[in-house]
Amino acid sequence: MASKKTVDQSAYSNFARTQTNKYKPPKQGSAGKKKLSKAEKEKLKAEEEERKAVEEEEARQKAEEEEKERKEKEKLEEAEKRKLENAEKENRRQEMLALTDLQEGNQNRLNELNNDRRRKAKWARYMRCDGSPDPTIPGEINTYINLRLEDSKHNDIDSVLKQGDLDLSLINELDYLLEDTPESELDIDELERYKSTREDLQQLIQTKLDAATVMILGQATDLCDTETIKLFEFKERGFQFEIPRLLTLSDVGFRVLLTQYDHYSSTCKSYYPRKKKKEEPIEEVKEEVQEQEKKEEEEEKGDEAAEEGAEKEDTEDLMAMLRQMKGEAPPEEEEKVEEVEKAEDVEEFEDPITPEPPEWEDFDEDEDVMDLRANHVLGGVFHFNLMQLPPQPKTVNNWVITRLVDPPVIEYVDYVADTMNPLLNKEGASPSQEKEKAADTQKRDEKPPIAVTLRLPMGCLFTEEPQVARWDDKKKHWRQDGFTDFKYNEETRMFSFKTAYFGTMALLQDAHINMPFQSWELRPHKTNSAVLTIIAAIIEIEIEIKDAMCCLSKPDDKPELEHIKGRWLTPKDLIKTLRKAGINVFPADDSAKYVSIQDKEDWSLFLMTKRRSLKLKMTEFDDAYSEDYAEGTAFKSNLYHLLTEYSTKDARERIMDTNFEFTDCVHQLLSATKVLTYA
Structure with a gap:
């Protein structure tokens, strides 16, 4: 019985499944779907909102973490940047102090040398016993001029020409004193007196030449060529x-x-x-502008402080919340950032104020x-x-x-x-005489x-x-x-x-016929010796430099210059001599009005600013200017330290052995030629 019952039940079960699989109710569309109750809809809506909230919270936390990482990275980069800037400031300060000490030492020795030279020249002038008057002593020079004007017995041309040489030497002596004496040692009264004496001597020369001319004209009958x-x-x-x-x-x-x-x-x-005269603003307007600028600066500082404070508070709250959620301690990077932020900036080296270039008036004559x-x-x-x-x-x-x-x-x-x-x-x-004569x-x-x-x-x-x-x-x-x-x-x-x-x-x-220059080169020979070559617009010259003296060594094909070639002179005397001979490669203060500046020649390019000097990656033939520095270049505060970085050991030793007189001679010639601007 038990066995039969089991079989019957199994058969019923198979039949029921078969019937179920065979029977499919007809499709009735949406009308056949089961409608959700209001409670079920609200439940589903609540579940969807909860899911979205979870996703938004996860996205927010992720964004906060990314923002935190970004700000931490920026702080670390800023801290590293400040660290490098402080190191550069300190390096620049040390280099500039060293350069300043070197320049001041050279200048002090040069001043001592020039002061000693002036004292010796003054003593030699005092001890001169050739009968010539001292043009700087009013009594002597006035007596000399008056006696010469009253002397009518020596108005013949030979006597006048001979005496004129002495007059010219006295004028040159005054010119030299006006150029060589420092402004601090020459007051306004002396300056005006020297200029007045020079004009009196110039007039004396012309008066005596006229007197000699009258004497010759008085003998015209006997001297005439019929x-x-x-x-x-x-x-x-x-x-x-x-x-x-x-x-x-x-x-x-x-x-x-x-x-x-x-x-x-x-x-x-x-x-x-x-120089053009700059119109100064009225004092009242200047004060108003200053007050307005001060007010704007204070408002800007207040706004910046408020923004920084709010941003800092938001960042701190966000970081605290995240640490609280994750149970993490503050990272070590933040401690490093705080340490760098607390560090004081290195004191900046104060550069001398660069004056604005003056503006020059145009020549307005016919x-x-x-x-x-x-x-x-x-x-x-x-x-x-x-x-x-x-x-x-x-x-x-x-x-x-x-x-x-x-x-x-x-x-x-x-x-x-x-x-x-x-x-x-x-x-x-x-017109009235056209037909009469x-x-x-x-x-x-x-x-x-x-x-x-x-x-x-x-x-x-x-x-x-x-x-x-x-x-x-x-x-x-x-x-x-x-x-x-x-x-x-x-x-x-x-x-x-x-x-x-x-x-x-x-x-x-x-x-300015020889400007701008095509190229120039300062080539060292040996210690305290160099050659300055300037290829000007028309002529090429070479100037030998040795210690405190210099001379013209080229060109070789200009007979007009043979009388000055090989003559060792001071830079000032050489400049005057070359200008007098027609070689003007020494731009004046206002020469920029008359000269068009051209591009430089092909050599390594260095960027020099008030804060740093470095070697550039670009060349003379690049289409656009770029301040990208060359690979492996060193940042230095001045050209002196930059070039010593690239120099060989022998070159550095030669630099250290260079005396201050040679340095001053080169400086005077480079300043006079202005090759960095006019080449």
């Missing part, structure tokens, strides 16, 4: 000029006086650079007036004067009768060529321009056709009007022109 009619030539000087017919029939004389000095240009207002900031007088000046002959001596029997004029003075004759006379028409005669009378009365030919003065290098100008004594400037028909032969060095005026004249050349 064969000279239309042309006169000074063969030794290469100076010749034509004489118009009108002047051959007049009692006049011509004076050609060549001088190697120029006492005129320094009295012209364009001779010295003129186009015929020469700008002496842009042009230099070369070869001195020459006086080409037309003068009235004084009464000539007459021989009566055995007597020579001479009419004396006291005081003897030069009487200049006004001569203006017809082409420059606005009262005359193109034919050279006034005969042709021969008109030709006799013509005033044509004077043709002048001269050889350029030796010892001066003219690298282009010179310009000629005349001195306007009333307005105190050089003028170019009144000159025509220029001709220049570079091989024979002959220059010719026609002038409508007589007077004081000079040849001038562009002062």
